[in-house]
Structures are given as C-alpha cells and as structure tokens.
C-alpha cells in the first residue's frame with residue numbers, strides 16, 4: 001500500500017501506517033475497517049496508538065496523525 005506523506009482533510013494517518021477516513025462521528029481505518037478507538041479495532045492497530053498515547057502521558061513525544069510520524 002502506498003502511504004501518503006500528509007493526510008488530507010478528514011483523514012488521519014495511524015501509527016500502524018494505515019489511513020483512517022472520517023465518518024460522521026468517527027474515523028474508520030481503511031486497512032481493518034474498524035472504527036479508530038473502538039473495541040473492534042485489531043490488537044496490533046490499537047497497541048500502536050496506545051504506545052504513543054502512553055509515551056505522551058509520560059512526557060514523551062506522541063503521534064502526529066496528520067503528518068503520519070512521531071511528533072518532533
């Protein structure tokens with residue numbers, strides 16, 4: 001899959017390199033078709049996001065969902 005450098009409007013680039021598109025009240029991952037942050041999201045997908053969330057809460061650098069890379 002071709003990973004875009006920057007996400008467009010209504011898009012997020014997830015830490016697992018998948019793109020999520022905005023739906024009415026949520027974002028849906030195009031690789032696993034799960035709603036981002038839902039329990040339907042696969043373990044691998046969720047763990048990547050959790051990793052950056054934890055990192056950020058510990059004072060580290062989180063994930064930039066628009067640039068698709070770790071925050072600088």
Ligand SMILES: [Zn+2]
Nearest residue numbers: 029031032045
């Ligand atoms: Zn996914």
